[in-house]
Amino acid sequence: MKNSNPVMSKPRNVLVTGATGFVGSHLTERLLQEGSRVTVLARGSRTASARDRVLEVLARVAPSPGFPNECVDRLRVLDGDITQPNLGIPGSMVESIAAETDETWHCAASLSFSEDERQEIFRMNVDGASNVVQLVERTPARRLHHVSTAYVAGIRDFALESDIDAGQAFRNPYEESKCRAELLVAEKHARSSIIATVYRPSIVIGDSHSGRATHFHGVYAFIRGLWSALEKLRRKVSANEMIHLPLRVLGKEATTLNFVPIDYVVNGMVEIGKKDSSAGGTYHLTNPQPTENRVWLRNICRLLRVDGVRLADRNSFLHHPMTKLEALFQKQMAFYYMYLQGEPRFDCTRTRKALENTGIECPQVTVEFIERMAGWYIRFLKAETR
Numbered sequence: 001m002k003n004s005n006p007v008m009s010k011p012r013n014v015l016v017t018g019a020t021g022f023v024g025s026h027l028t029e030r031l032l033q034e035g036s037r038v039t040v041l042a043r044g045s046r047t048a049s050a051r052d053r054v055l056e057v058l059a060r061v062a063p064s065p066g067f068p069n070e071c072v073d074r075l076r077v078l079d080g081d082i083t084q085p086n087l088g089i090p091g092s093m094v095e096s097i098a099a100e101t102d103e104t105w106h107c108a109a110s111l112s113f114s115e116d117e118r119q120e121i122f123r124m125n126v127d128g129a130s131n132v133v134q135l136v137e138r139t140p141a142r143r144l145h146h147v148s149t150a151y152v153a154g155i156r157d158f159a160l161e162s163d164i165d166a167g168q169a170f171r172n173p174y175e176e177s178k179c180r181a182e183l184l185v186a187e188k189h190a191r192s193s194i195i196a197t198v199y200r201p202s203i204v205i206g207d208s209h210s211g212r213a214t215h216f217h218g219v220y221a222f223i224r225g226l227w228s229a230l231e232k233l234r235r236k237v238s239a240n241e242m243i244h245l246p247l248r249v250l251g252k253e254a255t256t257l258n259f260v261p262i263d264y265v266v267n268g269m270v271e272i273g274k275k276d277s278s279a280g281g282t283y284h285l286t287n288p289q290p291t292e293n294r295v296w297l298r299n300i301c302r303l304l305r306v307d308g309v310r311l312a313d314r315n316s317f318l319h320h321p322m323t324k325l326e327a328l329f330q331k332q333m334a335f336y337y338m339y340l341q342g343e344p345r346f347d348c349t350r351t352r353k354a355l356e357n358t359g360i361e362c363p364q365v366t367v368e369f370i371e372r373m374a375g376w377y378i379r380f381l382k383a384e385t386r
Contacts, residue, residue, distance in 0.1 A: 015101045016040045017082055017132060018108030022204055022215035023147055025057045026266045027105060032071040034270075039097065041080040041087055041108070051077040060214045082108050082128035087135060098135055103143035103273075106132045111217060113172040113335040125177035126184065133188050142194045144185065145273050150200040150258065150286050150346050152179040159344040161200075161282050161351070171338045182282075189280060197273060198282040201265045202290075202346060208261035208363050211376030219257070220377055222336050223300060225329060227381050230306055242305050248312040248326055249297070249333075251340025256290035258346060261373075264362045272354045283354065286346040291365040293340055299370040303378055311340065 018024030019040035031038050042050040054077045081088035110124035136144045153159030154168030170176040189196040206213035233243050265285045272278045
């Protein structure tokens with residue numbers, strides 16, 4: 001995509017979708033802290049209004065308990081749905097919302113990976129993106145910041161920031177749907193219908209300083225799966241005693257997972273988005289130094305006080321069929337196993353160039369970093385089960 005128009009460097013009125021999600025909630029908090037007036041699109045639940053849901057998650061995201069109250073005057077919550085025409089916003093409001101919006105950050109997405117849910121995933125991620133774009137086309141600056149995923153790269157060894165559709169196969173409908181959404185955004189940008197920047201985070205984890213997280217997908221679900229498997233055994237041993245759990249996990253030790261802390265992702269996106277030169281660009285918010293599976297798994301097991309868990313290839317299961325525990329664990333973790341077989345190396349040259357001299361760098365995932373991230377979540381699980 002090529003730049004076609006200047007963009008506002010200091011937006012005042014920002015529309016955000018997905019404000020109750022991991023990235024969207026932290027982005028909303030950051031924009032409010034910077035002084036922007038933020039309108040968020042959210043859905044209510046059976047027990048809470050859209051506004052209550054947004055305020056609840058912002059209270060968890062905020063670095064201090066008073067944050068939502070301090071910023072509430074600059075926050076507007078609309079009850080809407082990106083899968084509906086006009087994002088489910090009543091017709092009388094749509095034009096005024098569009099007229100006053102300086103830029104839009106589209107973070108909402110289905111994070112499901114199940115083939116059984118393909119239709120719903122595409123409805124949310126592709127049709128939803130199309131509906132957002134249609135609203136952006138009616139805003140004065142037509143400025144869109146589209147949050148995608150680095151895993152649109154699908155199954156291949158190396159992914160450039162400039163690549164979208166390289167004929168790749170996909171592991172699941174999520175990857176495919178996010179690629180389709182990017183193609184739609186790129187086409188609209190090429191026609192000068194919108195001015196778009198695309199951001200591709202990899203596996204987003206907790207804060208790089210505290211390890212704190214507010215949403216628990218990806219590696220957190222893996223940790224929770226191990227925690228649950230250990231629950232009965234833990235009652236039979238003393239608090240600090242190591243538990244032996246013979247559990248083979250389908251994966252390869254030498255392949256990697258690309259972890260990026262939430263603060264790097266949000267700080268990087270906001271900084272890049274302020275640059276006029278970012279219009280038309282795609283940016284990998286990925287870690288230049290991905291983490292080998294053997295490293296993160298070994299250290300997480302150490303923190304959980306468990307041994308016997310190991311990565312094994314398919315041949316291991318051919319020679320020795322799965323135990324009941326292994327079969328149950330694989331069923332629960334079926335999606336995550338896809339990524340333990342290998343992932344692309346992500347080029348992030350353009351992103352690193354854009355963030356030069358800003359002080360924003362992706363930290364290396366060291367043993368200390370894993371202890372901070374996983375240790376925080378294990379303490380969270382302990383508190384939850386008391």
